[in-house]
Amino acid sequence: MSQPIPTEKTFSEAVRDRRATPHFLSDPVPDSDLKKILQAGLAAPSGYNLQPWRFVVVRDPAQRKRLREAAMSQPKVEEAPVVIVACGDPEAWRNGDLDEVLQLSRHYGFHDEKRLESIRATVTNFFESAPGVASGAAPDFAVWVNRQTMLAFTTMMWMAEVLGYDTAPMEGFYEDKVRATLGIPDHVRVVALLAIGRLSGPDKPFAGRFPMNRTVFADSWASPLT
Ligand SMILES: Cc1cc2nc3c(=O)[nH]c(=O)nc-3n(C[C@H](O)[C@H](O)[C@H](O)COP(=O)(O)O)c2cc1C
Structure with missing residues (x-):
């Protein structure tokens, strides 16, 4: 039996290739792929399985234009066909989620x-x-919802990369303006934005990382892992 043609990158390839994409083409992300990306994120673990994350998927061009203004005018918010706005609801557990x-x-x-x-x-x-x-x-609670939401967010980012898309995580936004633009309740924290699409123009070069012995320790803080 012939092998299926691989259409997904391996996780190692995705880790090797991913860059924070500077500019996007307007090519759409098909709904089937978007659902896979979202579903992957929603499968992430969370403390007590409480899933306090919430996501607003912004595709409408007029809404992306407004969102760009709330995101310090970053062009990629308007260029990318999909921007996922990741939020965390610190009150959800007591407002019914624990029962659910x-x-x-x-x-x-x-x-x-x-x-x-x-x-x-x-x-x-x-x-x-x-x-x-x-x-x-x-x-x-700000730390708590951030901890949970970023796991789901990051899982979405990697699934998008595995499916061959380019991504850009963003923290450059005004939380109150994002809330006002998208109708997010005041008590909900806006954690990060994720643009997904296809790279336009040259990619950003790899900027390097600290060596492992600079940021990873063996058994105690005083001894770098070698
Ligand atoms: C949580 C988070 C927020 C970020 N926010 C922005 C942002 O608002 N605007 C931007 O241009 N890049 C943003 N970046 C991209 C980083 O600058 C980039 O990931 C870093 O320089 C390393 O480059 P690389 O991802 O291409 O390896 C963000 C990255 C992360 C993880």
Whole structure:
């Protein structure tokens, strides 16, 4: 039997080839590929499986033009056919998501009700006095939603690269202006923007990375991994 023609890059190839794309062609991303990219991100892990991420997929040209203004006029926001605006909702867990997550567990065959109730108590306790913060202090929800949302965001970026698209992650935006443009509620954090499409013109050269022994340590902070 003949082998199927490979249409996806391997993960190693994607890691080798990816650059933060400076300019995009207007060629559209087919819906089937966009769904694969989004689905990959939504399959990312999150603490207690709470999935506090939310994504606004911006394709409408007029809306991308408005979004560009909120993103410090970065041309790629208007050029790329798709911009995914990654958000995190720090309140979602108490506004129904925890119940829904427990219900999902039941749907997927998790029927130990005692254990599910203990998860509910643990999660509630976690948010009311999170580990890593002084006892009684409010947990740092901004860090928490950022941690979860960036995993899904990054998984989308890699899936887009594996499918042969070019991507550009962005933090250059005014959060309040992005919220106003897209109708995002005030309590929701806008974490990052991801433009997806096809490179236009020359790619940015690789700018290098610190050597491993500069940023990775073995067993304690004092000893670089060699
Ligand atoms: C979270 C994040 C935010 C970024 N924000 C911007 C941005 O707003 N505008 C921009 O031109 N590049 C942005 N970049 C791209 C970085 O400058 C780029 O990834 C870095 O210089 C390394 O280059 P490379 O990705 O091509 O290897 C961002 C990258 C990341 C990961």
